[in-house]
Amino acid sequence: MTTNDRRAEQRPVPGGSVEFDADVLVIGGGPAGTWAAVSAAERGARVVLADKGFCGTSGATAAAGTGVWYVDPDPALREAAMANREKLGGHLQDRRWMARVLDQTYQDGNRLAAWGYPYPVDDSGKSQRNSLQGPEYMRLMRKRTKQASVTILDHSTALELLVDDDGAVAGASGVRRQKHDRWTVRAKAVVIATGGCAFLSKTLGSNVLTGDGYLMAAEVGAEFSSMEFSNAYAISPAFGSVTKTLFYGWATFSYEDGSVVPGAASKGGRSAIARALLQGPVYARLDKADGNVQRDMRASQPNFFLPFDRTGIDPFSERFPVTLRLEGTVRGTGGLRIVDDSCATSVPGLYAAGDAATRELICGGFTGGGSHNAAWAMSSGTWAGRGAADYARQLGPARQRRLASAGTVAFRSRSNRPLEPAVLARAVQDEVYPYELNYFRHASRLDGALARLDAAWVDVSAADAASKDDLLRARESAAMLATSRWMYRSARARNESRGMHRRDDYPDQDDRQRHYVTSGGLDEVWTAVRPHADASYAEAAE
Amino acid sequence: MIEVIDAERCTSCDICVNVCPTNVFDKTDGIPVIARQSDCQTCFLCELYCPEDALYVAPHADTPCPTDVVALRETAALGSYRRAVGWTDQTRDLRGIDRSYLLFGH
């Protein structure tokens, strides 16, 4: 592969904005976005990558670090890796996609080694590649993205997509929040890699993840899938942001009085923690970790210990209060529906990668503690970048397309009643944080929440355009609101419990619902059912 | 949340202003200011990028936790995260000691 020396062109425009012409625009600079940008550039495309924060520190991976579904290409190991999560995911995975993600992740993981990622070496001398330190990994990805001649725009939040007369996506525009001006990128294809939506819950590294890409994609008519699998909650010290859960596998959870919470565990017993938290405080102590394990923990996840070291708590011998923070679709599996192997969405010119896309193909209805998200981010990023570059090439030399802005909420002048972003964000949080609404779902409670959220949408769509200073926050809170409605509508459409989706009124898994729930729409939210690949094959064979 | 910019250590390089993903700092003619503390997501990344170990992020995510810089200097907290991940000259060997592969699957 040759390194591309073609850069996106900056067009001269009057002050107050910057404009670029590119083949591919990547929105979001986490692992999915940077892999997409690098692979598109390697295909010869001129690429711009715009990130809301700083490409290299922004997003869930940079702050948290991830285990990676990196499995040696030994058929028995690969088979075991695929089989062992199928039940957890509610049998919604697709074997063909799992196999391709394992292949691509293996290749990408090895490229990281070639690029200098300092993988550890075990006692037998083998390089171990199933874990990536977030800051180290994303610093390297920023460097490789720059070396691939990608133009990086930091602190450049995308606010809306641009479309041509045929409705194909043709770029985006947004704000440069440190320069207080606007940016526009005209591109032949766009990759949405804006991550998931964690509803500003302060789960580690995720306050930049407000579902912006979903909202922008929905405004051009894109579809979602598996949005009911959006109620991931992660354990953290009650006062802290570090929602890293692996080490709670060595914890004992107790009530205020010191008695053990029955059934509580990080894996397979998190709902018991949620139920206990509904009654009062819950404490943890990592008392099952022996000296060796403690040492390995410190070496592996230094950030896990920051909340303890900085408050003088010894988590191995002392109890500390814990909470569950909502991670929404960040460690959920719902997102933009992928329609082919190149990670195209249902809208021409629009691709999706990472948490912005559905991970149902490899995770089904459950993720967490399995390293699939990280594998998906690099694999889908690699494919979406290539897919977008190929689409751009096939579109031919830049035609003079007339472009229109697709943004709706917070852009339109309406009733002169202002949209209040902080108030709206709080209102959405009130509907999606409570365990009794979102962790443990029930038709009547979902209906109540949906009625309030739908009313909020009517209100917001009638609100006046946000002021320049409020626009970013207004769009973020509108995106959270839109996300919550696809979530709960989809949750309402799945009358069973499967994967992470739990219905108190339908506690069992129902074999007849082994299908995907798709969704979309803004003013009118819709859901539909799409058969699982196995069912379609079975039908074709009949 | 971010609590401290140690004026004695800071060289006004503005790296923290650039790297903070939630745009918490503002540039000034001198050392940056914590302009939007409530936007801080307690990710600790500014500490990793500050070459002078002049920043301190308190681990409390939801409430400010005023921290006395003089007392802080007496502890080993300033720069402790950067040292732990191996991003200082003295600790660079720590970059490759991830032992997660021994802990997964527990």
Ligand SMILES: Cc1cc2nc3c(=O)[nH]c(=O)nc-3n(C[C@H](O)[C@H](O)[C@H](O)COP(=O)(O)OP(=O)(O)OC[C@H]3O[C@@H](n4cnc5c(N)ncnc54)[C@H](O)[C@@H]3O)c2cc1C
């Ligand atoms: C605490 C924690 C631990 C985790 N541990 C694991 C693990 O062990 N294994 C695993 O597989 N997965 C894990 N995950 C999940 C994993 O981090 C994500 O799946 C992964 O980061 C997804 O990559 P991404 O590039 O899609 O999104 P992100 O890394 O979240 O990046 C999204 C980027 O988009 C940018 N962005 C957002 N909106 C806009 C906008 N409007 N305009 C421009 N840019 C925008 C953001 O600034 C950000 O840089 C963990 C997540 C958390 C929170």
Ligand code: SF4
């Ligand atoms: S990165 Fe550190 S030295 Fe540089 S301006 Fe920020 S606080 Fe000061």
Ligand code: SF4
């Ligand atoms: S902890 Fe993270 S969000 Fe807070 S100031 Fe530092 S870099 Fe910014």
